[in-house]
Amino acid sequence: MDTDGTQDARDARATPVPRPAGPPPPMPSSAPFEAPAASVPAPGPPPAPEHAPSTGPTLREWLHVPRIADAPGTWAYGHRPRPPEEPERTPTRQLITGALISFLAGLLLWSLLWNGYLGSFWVWPLIVLTPDSWPGTETGVMADHVYSALVIGIMAVVFGRLGRWPELAGRVVGRGPGSLPKETLPPPPEPEDDPAEWPELRAAGQGDVAARLASEVRDGRMNDVDYARIRRAWHSVRADPSRLTAFAEAVRGNGAAACVHPSNKRDLPVRAARHDLFVRQVRLGTVHDGERTPYARRGTGLALDPVLLGTSLLAVGPPGAGKTRALVRPVVESLSLQALAGQAAVIAVCASGTQLGPDDAYDVVVGIGHPESVYDLDLYGGTNDPDEAAAVLAEGLVGDLTDTDSRRATTALAQLLGPFRAAHGRLPAIPELRELLDGEPTALAALREALDTDGHHSMRRELDARERQSGAAGDPGRALADRVALLDRPAFTGFFDTSGRTRPFSLRSLEHPLRVRIDLPERGHAEASRLLARLVLAQFTANAAVRADRSLFACLVLDDATRTLTEETLRGVQRLRSVNAGAVLTLRTLDDVPEALHTALLGAVGCRMAFSGITTWDGKRFAEAWGTEWVETRDVTQRTVFADQPLTRAIHAFRKLVTGKAVTTDAVTVRKVERERWSASELAHSVPAGHAVLSLRTVDGEHAPPLLVDLRN
Structure with missing residues (x-):
């Protein structure tokens, strides 16, 4: 029995040496996505793993962290939603002043009470509650001290509340109202709800299989890729119960290495981003904590997953803005991990030498123009029609x-x-x-x-x-x-051969969980590279739509989409969201696409990303695509106060002499106005280096407004 037919890809890799699978890396990332059925591989000898020491949480701890995604693109791992409304935040200086005044007032009141200036009414409870024989004795003195301490405590509580001492103390140590709580590991759930104990398998009567997998988790022999892969295989068993026997035998024989990817690899050689395979997310950065950002999203992590990439993503930014480092590589890396888990297929197209990870992180590397390339590119997309x-x-x-x-x-x-x-x-x-x-x-x-x-x-x-x-x-x-x-x-010479002498890669393979990188000969053959990139995009949109098995999320990542987009390919990109596929396209400027296609391009993709340094002409197109919103503005008008009374005029004259300013009064006008979410000028001049403005939309139509994201964090 094979896995989604992926046994055909067993030779589709440059180096067949399996990489050892160890415990999950620090702070892995993922997002829940129920994949359709997939076949289960027959049991076989597992690769011998050598477990490296873990520097982050164990797999069990990783599984116990709550994941809450209250808006599209929210990094769900350990996320805690903010209050629905922003609490009123009093300035720290005002808090200090109020606390000091209340302390002095309390001290003054205690002094007056202690010295008897306000009478002795405050000691009558002590007189009533103590025997007449106590005054003058040690017991009486101790009772006086206890009562005084009790009165001081009551006064401290009253004046502390008046002076907001707890809020000031919390502000000083960073735990006051409005501050985000620190991320801590929650207590472990009950056994019947513990994902590390595989409750779904136990509920289906597979107690021995669940026990074997739970022991793999406890002993540290399973990583996050293994967990996601076996979880995916179990979903395929639920869809087709005839696969249950093969699944159970694979787990009993191989444990965490069951249902392994045809490449026999259980992890990538290196990870450059934070991933959460439990929910299939990759973290890109942190949403900027500023007034332009909705309160609920300030300071939260921002992540991408197949639900967002299924609407396709367009990123525009000048050279050096970080498109490859901050976007393309994390997305390719995330989809490659999902491919190892049997959940996705990724095709990355880039110029030769682009840093998208080592060759052994891919099943197929097509180096067009490189004589040592193991694979060729099928010019006709695998069809004989x-x-x-x-x-x-x-x-x-x-x-x-x-x-x-x-x-x-x-x-x-x-x-x-x-x-x-x-x-x-x-x-x-x-x-x-x-x-x-x-x-x-x-x-x-x-x-x-x-x-x-x-x-x-x-x-x-x-x-x-x-x-x-x-x-x-x-x-x-x-x-x-x-x-x-x-x-x-x-x-x-020797490429694009159809006689069978080479090993051509065909985009007909999108039904298999493949990791593919196509290196284009950008240096010296720029025009040919553009032609090939355009051809790959056309083949991808055509083949993704005719897949018999759409359970895998298929994604094409074009590191440079210059002159690759046409009217027909844009129509194909629009159709991807309905066939569980998507595309990630990056451009240096929108001028790299014919002007007649600018509007169609921004309308065809659901996620739009403007990097720091774009021109005002590009910013204008993004501003038009993002539209306007209603905001509340406050207009303050100062009016000079003219006094009628001689004494008041004298006071105003003295104040003007001291301050140098006339006495004025403020008139505040509050109104709602419609303005652009991000103007062209703001996009061109107000986005800091290492940042980008990103809007998101899911395949279900849920959307997030443009957010300023710090890609360095």
Whole structure:
């Protein structure tokens, strides 16, 4: 039995050495996401783990931390919601003054009482409650001291409340009203509710399986990836009870290594971000604690998960703003961990040399233009249908050209791919396709002869139609040939092969929990890199929509989406949220996309991110997308006070002589006005370095307003 068919990916990795799985790293991150059914692998010999010492909480402690997500993007691990309304915060100086005045007033009252200036009424309870023989004795003196201490205590309570001493003390030590409580580990739950004891398995009558997994947790042999992976496998068993026997045997035989990923890996070589696989979240930073931020979100952690990435995310920021470091790598890392847990498939596309983790953190690394690359890229997306291949290839080749009709380009390619497929049983490689598009007589004659020999007369008519249309007005053949020529270079010799000599990676593999990185030859072949990125995006949107099994969350991460977005690909991105898939796109500026697509692009994605340093022109587009809100403003008007009485005029004159200012009175006007959530000028000039403004939307339609996020924390 295999896992989601992922046994096909067992060889899809550059280094097959399994990495030891240890206890969970410090403060792991995740977000709950009920995945559909997945198959359970047959039991086999587990990789021999070497457990490194844990520097953070144990897996049991990690499981016991409460997770509360009261708004989209809230880091749920240990989150404690703030009060619904912001408490009135008295200035510290005012608290100190009030406390000092109340202390002096209490001291004065005690002095008056002690010295008898207010009479002796306050001692009558002592006189009534003590015998007449006590005065003058040791017992009487002790009773006087106890009574005086009691009176002082009562006065301290009364004047302390008047002077707000507890609030001042809390403010001094940082635990006063309005301050966030420190994160502490809660007491362990009851056994029947303890996730470390696997109550779901016990409730289903699998007590021995649950006991084996619980012992793995207690003994430190299970990490957070193991827990998420086995939990996912159990959900697949609930969906298909026929898998129960294989699941139980795998757990009894392998323990924490049961249902392991086809790569036999149970963790990544290194983690650069904080993850919580229990709820599939990755933490990006901390929401800024400022007036522009809603009170409930101030100082809270901000995280992403598949529920948000399912609406796709667009990030815009200049070079050096931190898009790769603060966004792309954490997201790719999180999805890679979820892939190891059988929950996701991730395709990361970046320029060669981009720091997205080591090669052994991926199952497939396609280094286009690198002779030592183990894998090739399937130019046709894994399909053998000439029409389907022509549609995707035409979008990748000429989809960005405004003077070329993509539909006519699709027809032109189909008129060549169909006959070639019929004659040779495969689709053409790059040199062969270029010859056909250029109208090379020898290549066309050979193809025509092969069709006649095999009796493919209908395909012969397709080829003849292509020859007649070639060179006509509006024919896309020349543009297609020019773009294919970008890939027919010596640096790409041996790549994009269709004869079976290479190991091509196909985006048809999105039904498997794969971790894939495609390195583009940006240096020296920038135009070809843009073409390939556009082709991968077109293939991803096409294949994600036709997956038979959509239980895995599929995500494409484009580290640089410059000149990759077209009208058709944007429509494909919009459809991703309905097929449990999403895309993360980064741009240096919106000008890297045709101006006609700016509005469609910002409307196609649910999450929008503006990094520090964007231009006012880009800021204007974001401001329009985020819209306006009603806010309460206070206008203060100062008016000079003119006195009628001579004494009052003299006092005002003396005050002006001392302060240098005339006596005024303030008139406060409170009103509600509509203003932009973030203006173009604020986005361009008020976002500090290392920060970004991020708005979020879930696949269910819940949304969060634009939030200023500190990506360094």
